[in-house]
Amino acid sequence: MASAEHIYRVIFHNQGKIYEIYARNISDGGLLGFVEIEELTFGERTQVVVDPAEEKLKSEFEGVKRTYVPMHSIVRVDEVEKEGTAKISEADGNVTPFPSSVYTPGHRTD
Template sequence: MASAERIFRVIFQSQGKIYEIYARSVSDGGMLGFVEIEELTFGERTQMVVDPAEEKLKSEFAGVKRTYVPMHAIVRVDEVEKEGQAKVSDSEGGNVTPFPMHMYGPGKGSD
């Protein structure tokens, strides 16, 4: 599979919601503690039905070249064969719990 054809499903938490988005590039970027997500894809496959939830997500990320998600908010990253439907759902009542994480930056450490 060529690099340009790779598709990643990224699931993360933000403001009490669970986001499931698809992108062509996911990396650790250069920002400590963040995951860099580039080339977001929304409904690029041919379809007759327009999903309002996906359209809302598409407008939320309109004009975004890349997004940085805090590492502790990432639930899962999968390389998939084809793009699925991007969606947002409430995390309340769900079974997703953030992974407890302590970040140590330059000049900070455990004494």
């Protein structure tokens, strides 16, 4: 019985920009507070036109087996039918991140 291949679109904040990447495997991973993203996919190069944004992402993640993104940086994860174009875009608007730490030093709950 052949299982359907899953493709996930992951959108997250990174250094003031919005990253949109595609991967075949997403999990909560082994690191507390991080989302594990494996098997990143990039579009086929059968077209004459090359997208510079996707090429930049491809070179940035070249040789990466898996990446861990902080949970508070994730905007959304979608399971999609087919892979789209990976891209980096400017973060427009006002986005308020979650607090960086739930546990603060010296805070007691006695």
